Amino acid sequence: MWLTGWGDFDHDFAVFDELRRRMDRLFQDFDSGRWLAGDRAGLATQAWPRANLFDTGSDIVLVAEVPGLGQKDVQISATQDALTLSGERKAEAPEGYSVHRKERAGVQFSRSFALPCKINVEKTTATVRNGILTVTMGKSPDAQPRRITVKAQA
C-alpha cells in the first residue's frame, strides 16, 4: 500500500536534525544561563516567546521571536519598570489534514520582563516584522546616560 511510504518522509535526516536541534538548544540555554535554573524538561517549560533585551543608551529594546504572529496577535502592556507580552499562537493541523510531524507548538502566552531602569511609557513603540517583535522603550529622563563635564580647577 503506497500510503506507508509517506511515513518515511525525510527519514534520513530526521535523527540528525533532532540531535542538532537539541544541541543548539543546549548551547542557547547554556548561554542564557537557563540551565542553572533547572529547566531540564525543555520545551514544555521554556518561556515563550524567547527574547533578547538590549540597552542602546537612550532606549531599552526587547527583541522576541514570534513566528506566525502579526500585529494584531500580540498584546503589549508597559508600566514604568515592566513590560508584558501576551497573546496566542495557533499551530494546529489544518482541517482535513493528517499529521506526520509536529514540532511547532501552539501556545497561549503571557510573559513579563522586569526592566533594568525606568522607561517612558509614552515613548514606547513596537513593530512586528517577519515574525520578530521589536519593542523600543525610551528611558525616562533620569535614567538616560549623561555626559559629565570635568571642570579644570584653577
Next chain:
Amino acid sequence: MSTEMTRREDQRPERVAERPSLAPRVDVFENKDELLLIADLPGVSEANLTIHLDNEELTIEGRPDEDRTESSLQREFRMLDYRRRFVVPAGIDRNKINAELTNGVLRLHLPKSDALKPRRIDVKAG
C-alpha cells in the same frame, strides 16, 4: 578504490563559508491532494529564503536579519541561519510545488501527482 562511502562523500561538496545554523521547527501534514510543510523561520524575509530541490533532496535555507550589535542585558536566542533538508517522497508533482512566507512562517505545498491521488472507482451494475 572507490567505495560506496567515498563516492557519497564526493557528492557533498564542502561549503566555503561555514556559518553556524539551526534546524527550524517543522510540521508536516498530508491530505489527499498534497503534503504541507510548515516551518518557523522568524526573522527571514522572502528575499533571504532559498528553497532548493535537487533530485530527491529538498533544502530549506534562510538567513535572518542581522543580530543587533548593542550590548545585551539578556539573551535567549541568536539570529542564526536556518537550514534543514528533507527527502521528498516519490509521487510529488515537482512543477506544482509552491510556497508562501507570512510572519516568519513558511508554508510549502507539495502537491501529489495525479497518479497517486485516491480515486473513486465506480462500480457498474452487471
